[in-house]
Amino acid sequence: MTEVAEAAKPWHLRFAKECNNRAWELSVRARTPEEDREMLDAAHTSAWHWAKVGTGQQRMRAAMLLAEVHALLGHGQAALALAKPMHDHFTRRDDTPDWELAFAHTVLAHAAHAAGDAGLHRAVYRDATAAIARIAGEEDRRIVMETFQHVPRP
Numbered sequence: 248m249t250e251v252a253e254a255a256k257p258w259h260l261r262f263a264k265e266c267n268n269r270a271w272e273l274s275v276r277a278r279t280p281e282e283d284r285e286m287l288d289a290a291h292t293s294a295w296h297w298a299k300v301g302t303g304q305q306r307m308r309a310a311m312l313l314a315e316v317h318a319l320l321g322h323g324q325a326a327l328a329l330a331k332p333m334h335d336h337f338t339r340r341d342d343t344p345d346w347e348l349a350f351a352h353t354v355l356a357h358a359a360h361a362a363g364d365a366g367l368h369r370a371v372y373r374d375a376t377a378a379i380a381r382i383a384g385e386e387d388r389r390i391v392m393e394t395f396q397h398v399p400r401p
Contacts, residue, residue, distance in 0.1 A: 251299050263296035263305070270312055274319060275393040283320060290316040307336045315354045315394060323362030330358035334371075346387035349378035353391060357398040369401035 251259060266289040273286035294309035301309070310333040317326035337343045337351035352375035359367035375395060382388040 256300050259296045259300040263293050263299075263301060263309075266290070266293035266296065267309070267312060270316060274312075274315055275397070286316055287320060307333050311337075311350060311354050314358050318354070318357040318361040319397065321361055323358070323360075326358035327362040327364065330355045344387075345378070345382045346384065346391055349375060349382055349388075349391045350394065352378050353395045353398055357394075360399050360401075365401065372398065372401050 270286050270289035270293060273282055273289070278286060290309075290312050294306070294313055297305045297309040310329045314326045314330035314333060317323075317329065334351045334355040337347055343351070352371050356368055356371040356375050359365075359371055375398070379388060379391055379395060382391060
């Protein structure tokens with residue numbers, strides 16, 4: 248990561264959050280082709296800004312969003328290339344919150360489906376289902392389910 252001027256950091260943070268929120272908002276609803284492009288642009292823009300000022304965790308969350316967006320758009324290989332290291336990151340940590348672990352499984356399952364990897368899709372879909380059931384907070388579960396409902400069943 249290159250050094251970022253102190254004065255630019257608040258702007259990077261603002262745009263990272265704003266674009267992240269917009270891309271997730273678009274990802275869970277029906278979209279027009281123009282909104283598909285906006286979702287893709289927003290996800291990439293968010294990831295670029297997080298790369299400038301974000302923590303490792305924030306950059307992995309940006310990869311999660313990018314993988315989901317690429318899966319939604321049918322870009323299977325790109326989705327899987329982003330989802331695998333993201334999934335490894337969140338599943339190897341002891342401090343990953345229950346909702347984030349469920350998201351990691353959900354997004355990898357979606358990416359595997361988009362890439363045509365039926366075995367991985369089936370296995371991680373099961374992991375996602377189990378992880379969602381273990382989410383303690385009802386609101387957290389609802390939010391994960393907004394994404395999970397877009398993952399085709401094996």
